[in-house]
Amino acid sequence: MKLVSPGAFAKNIVASVQEYSLLSGRAIGNLFTNPRYIADTFTQMDSIGVGSLPIVVLTGFFTGCVLALQAAVSLKEFGAINMTGKLVALSMVKELGPVLTGLMVSGRNASGMASELGSMKVTEQIDAMRALGTDPIRKLVTPRLVATVFMLFFLTIISDACGTGGGALVAVVLLRLNGPAFFHTAYMSLVGGDVVEGLVKPLFSGFIIATIGCYYGLRTTGGTQGVGKATTQAVVASSVLIILVDFLVTQLMIGIFGR
Amino acid sequence: MTLPTPDLQVAAQPSIEMPPGAAIVEFKDVSIGFEQNHVLKNISFRVERGETRIILGPAGGGKSTLLKLANGLLKPDSGEIWIFGKPLSGMSEREIFELRAHIGMVFQESALFDSLTVEDNVAYRLHEERVPEAEAHDRVVEALRFVELEKAITKFPPELSGGMRRRVSIARAIISKPDLILYDSPTGGLDPITSTTIIELVVKQRDVSNTTSLLITHRLQDAFTLATHRFSQSTGHMEPIPDGKLDPGTKFLVLNEGKIVFDGTTHELTHTQDPWLRAYLE
Ligand SMILES: Nc1ncnc2c1ncn2[C@@H]1O[C@H](COP(=O)(O)OP(=O)(O)OP(=O)(O)O)[C@@H](O)[C@H]1O
Ligand SMILES: [Mg+2]
Numbered sequence: 001m002k003l004v005s006p007g008a009f010a011k012n013i014v015a016s017v018q019e020y021s022l023l024s025g026r027a028i029g030n031l032f033t034n035p036r037y038i039a040d041t042f043t044q045m046d047s048i049g050v051g052s053l054p055i056v057v058l059t060g061f062f063t064g065c066v067l068a069l070q071a072a073v074s075l076k077e078f079g080a081i082n083m084t085g086k087l088v089a090l091s092m093v094k095e096l097g098p099v100l101t102g103l104m105v106s107g108r109n110a111s112g113m114a115s116e117l118g119s120m121k122v123t124e125q126i127d128a129m130r131a132l133g134t135d136p137i138r139k140l141v142t143p144r145l146v147a148t149v150f151m152l153f154f155l156t157i158i159s160d161a162c163g164t165g166g167g168a169l170v171a172v173v174l175l176r177l178n179g180p181a182f183f184h185t186a187y188m189s190l191v192g193g194d195v196v197e198g199l200v201k202p203l204f205s206g207f208i209i210a211t212i213g214c215y216y217g218l219r220t221t222g223g224t225q226g227v228g229k230a231t232t233q234a235v236v237a238s239s240v241l242i243i244l245v246d247f248l249v250t251q252l253m254i255g256i257f258g259r
Numbered sequence: 260m261t262l263p264t265p266d267l268q269v270a271a272q273p274s275i276e277m278p279p280g281a282a283i284v285e286f287k288d289v290s291i292g293f294e295q296n297h298v299l300k301n302i303s304f305r306v307e308r309g310e311t312r313i314i315l316g317p318a319g320g321g322k323s324t325l326l327k328l329a330n331g332l333l334k335p336d337s338g339e340i341w342i343f344g345k346p347l348s349g350m351s352e353r354e355i356f357e358l359r360a361h362i363g364m365v366f367q368e369s370a371l372f373d374s375l376t377v378e379d380n381v382a383y384r385l386h387e388e389r390v391p392e393a394e395a396h397d398r399v400v401e402a403l404r405f406v407e408l409e410k411a412i413t414k415f416p417p418e419l420s421g422g423m424r425r426r427v428s429i430a431r432a433i434i435s436k437p438d439l440i441l442y443d444s445p446t447g448g449l450d451p452i453t454s455t456t457i458i459e460l461v462v463k464q465r466d467v468s469n470t471t472s473l474l475i476t477h478r479l480q481d482a483f484t485l486a487t488h489r490f491s492q493s494t495g496h497m498e499p500i501p502d503g504k505l506d507p508g509t510k511f512l513v514l515n516e517g518k519i520v521f522d523g524t525t526h527e528l529t530h531t532q533d534p535w536l537r538a539y540l541e
Contacts, residue, residue, distance in 0.1 A: 035387075121285075126333050128370035132384050132431075133359045135352070 009173045023218070027141040040143040048109050048144075049151030053158070055057030055104050059252055060159030063096050064166030072175050082185065084177060088167035090184035091197040096249075097160035102242040105152055107235055110213035113144055114234035117217025118227040124219065141214040149206035156202040193257030197250070203243045212238040263466070275361045275438055281344025283308050283439055284329055289338030291324060298324050298339070300517045301338070306473065309508050313482045314475045316514035322475045323367055325514070326441045329473065330362055331355040343438065350411050360384070363432030365394075367443040367475075368426040371416040378412045381430045383406045388435075402430040406460055422453035429460055433470075440464065442474040446481050457483050462497045465508070466490035478539065485509055485527040513539070 004012075030036075050227060071087040120126050128131060128135050171177040216234035220226045270527050284306040291299045298321045306312045308505055327333045328340055331347050340347045342358060350358065371380050378399050379386070385395040403409045406426040416424055425445055434438055439479055442461065446454035458481050464470055476482050486509045488497040500506060505525045513521035513528075513536065521528060531537060 043459055123373075124366050124368060124370040125372055126366070127327070128372070130332055130356075131330055131359055131362070131364040131366075132387070133356045134383075134387055135356065 019216050019219070020211070023137065023141065023206075023215050025142065026137050027145050027211065027214070030135075030138045031146070033140070037139055037143050040139065041146050044143050044147035045151055048105065048147050049155065052105050052108055052155060053150070055108065056101050056155045056159050057162050059100050059104055059210040060092075060097060060162035062162030063100055064092055064168075065170045067091055067096070067163070068167035068170040068175065072136075072171070072177075077216040081175070081177065082181060084171050084175070085167070085184070085186035086189035088171075089164050090194060092167070093109035093160050093161035093190060094194050095198075095246075097163055098156050098198055098201035099243065099246050101152065101156045101159045102202065102209070102246075103239055105155065106209045106238040106242060109148065110209045110234045110238040111231045113210065113213030114217040114220075115227055115231045118220035118230040119213055119224075120224060121218060121220045122223055126158070131132055136218070141210070144214055145207065145210040148210040151200040152206035152209070153199065156198070160198065175190055183208070191259075193253065193259060197253040197257070200253070201246055201249055204249060205242045208241045208245060209238050212241065252258075267429075275303060275343050276346040276408065282306055282341070283310070283343060284312075284473065285341040285460045286325075286328075288338040289328065289335045289340060291321075291333065291335045298517055299328075299335075299514075300516075302519055303338075304512055304519060304522050306471060308471055309469050310396075310471055311461075311485065311506070311509045312512055313485060313509065314473060314474045314512045314514060315477075315539075316520075318477070320514040321517045322441070322514055323443050326364070326443050326475060330359060330364055330441060354369050360388075360435065361438045363435065363437035363440040365425070365428045365432050365440070365445050367447060368415070369421075369428040371424055371427055373416050375415075376412070377408070377414050377416070377419070380416065380427060383431060383436055384435050390427070398434055399430075402434040403427075406430045413481075422449050422457070425449065425457060426460070426533060429457070429464075433464060433468075436468070438471065440472040442472060444475050445475060446476060446478055451480075454478060454481060455484070459490075459497045461485065463486055463490045465506075467492075480510070483525075486504065489492050515539075 067088045068084055070083050074082055075081045075083055075087070117126070120129075120140075126136050129139065168179060168182050170185075171182045172179045213234045216230040216237070220230040222229075263335075280303040288304050289299060289302045290297065301455050302325065304312075308360070309338065316322055324333065328335055329342065331340075331342075332352075332454060333361070334348075343361065343444075345358070347355065348360075356361050371377075372383070375383070378396070381389075381399045381402055382395045385398060388492060391399075399412070399413065403412055406429050408423060408426050408430065411419060411423060411427070419427065429442075429445065432442075445457050445461065449457070461472070461474065462485060474485070486505050487499055487503075487508060490496075491498045510524055511528045512519060515535070521531065528536070528540070531540075
């Protein structure tokens with residue numbers, strides 16, 4: 001491993017953050033000017049949204065199941081096993097739905113974007129695109145950004161629903177709890193603030209997945225090996241950022257809604 | 260063998276506005292380096308309208324870098340690059356994109372879009388310009404006929420051989436009838452027969468459309484074929500220029516270790532006294 005001086009290291013980080021911010025800024029700025037690549041956006045929505053549906057449904061469902069099982073054990077000690085529905089719904093909607101969906105889609109799509117754009121970069125397809133008069137940020141990054149933010153929002157809702165459904169199934173079948181009561185406590189426990197919190201998070205995660213995936217893809221150097229490296233870095237960086245931003249948004253929401 | 264269609268024969272009177280007396284490409288004291296190592300040092304040269312400028316030099320001499328600079332894909336560390344009589348340094352990103360509409364580029368490794376068919380690759384620029392589908396298709400067929408690859412229209416680039424990819428890449432570069440074509444090693448890594456086919460295409464494009472071009476090659480043989488042959492409309496093939504004459508528009512630029520070691524005509528190159536050049540040409 002090559003050692004670098006702390007000064008050079010810090011400079012590198014600042015330069016990367018600056019480059020990343022510029023890329024994100026331009027990707028957003030492109031939304032407001034022509035030309036727009038609507039067809040590319042729909043293609044991406046299909047690949048990100050529809051393509052991620054199976055894993056999102058499965059993770060959401062089994063997370064809900066596991067939550068119900070675990071919650072029941074603890075709640076029983078306090079004689080509050082009827083609160084299982086409340087716990088499952090709150091955890092899913094506020095926290096686990098958004099975060100797990102974000103992580104799943106990050107693993108699937110941030111890596112996909114980084115490797116696709118990375119291969120295009122190392123085979124000079126990005127340069128060719130520029131030589132043909134197309135801005136690669138406009139053509140490649142903006143459609144992915146729009147598609148990811150839009151689709152992740154709905155994927156999160158689906159995940160929340162599957163999770164609550166999975167929890168209910170476990171509660172009724174394994175824990176012998178009352179089904180309608182489960183849904184009633186679940187429904188009553190959710191207030192506006194919880195739902196808003198749960199729905200704001202995927203907007204941030206979607207932004208992170210698309211911009212980080214594209215950023216690492218577009219700065220790929222060093223042939224196929226570089227593509228592999230870019231892919232790994234994109235998944236690591238976007239996953240960590242998703243969890244970090246989740247913490248910040250939660251903090252902010254507690255400040256606003258008081259819970 | 261089909262004759263070039265009339266549409267491609269329109270003499271290239273640059274459709275872009277240029278100040279009188281301006282060169283198509285002009286480098287003024289251009290230098291560029293990557294991470295402290297200097298790739299091009301104080302490069303200056305002019306390419307006039309209608310000229311075919313052949314760039315020769317050992318591998319790693321900065322030839323591809325020079326071509327990317329001419330297209331604004333890279334920015335020089337110092338010096339000025341003028342394209343069609345306008346300085347690249349004074350242009351916004353948007354203006355450079357507009358300028359590139361007049362420049363065709365063939366990349367060293369073809370750089371076709373893997374996810375698009377040959378048709379969509381060649382039509383890429385037309386689709387960007389929102390040319391109606393029917394017209395775009397006709398022009399793609401015409402361009403592919405020019406490179407004799409009509410059969411491959413529905414294929415994807417990974418299904419093609421290296422030589423076919425190079426030809427598709429040429430078709431993609433010429434479809435918009437550019438005022439300047441940049442060929443980066445169009446014959447690199449190909450067998451002699453395929454190389455000759457590609458050089459014939461370049462000669463055809465030069466003599467039929469009079470397009471100004473910069474062409475990098477590693478094969479001296481290709482360079483001299485370009486200088487000594489012309490395209491015959493009647494036979495549809497290239498033929499040697501009679502009496503051993505040379506094509507007056509074909510000139511040479513030789514780069515070595517980032518410096519220009521030769522800039523002049525074919526005659527001057529073949530009669531050079533420079534020992535390094537003589538050794539290189541052997
Ligand atoms: N993006 C880049 N980053 C770092 N170094 C680069 C980059 N592009 C080119 N170089 C370096 O610049 C030098 C010239 O490269 P260039 O591709 O222009 O050579 P070339 O003359 O086209 O060679 P060849 O004949 O093999 O194609 C090489 O030493 C190369 O390592
Ligand atoms: Mg090269």
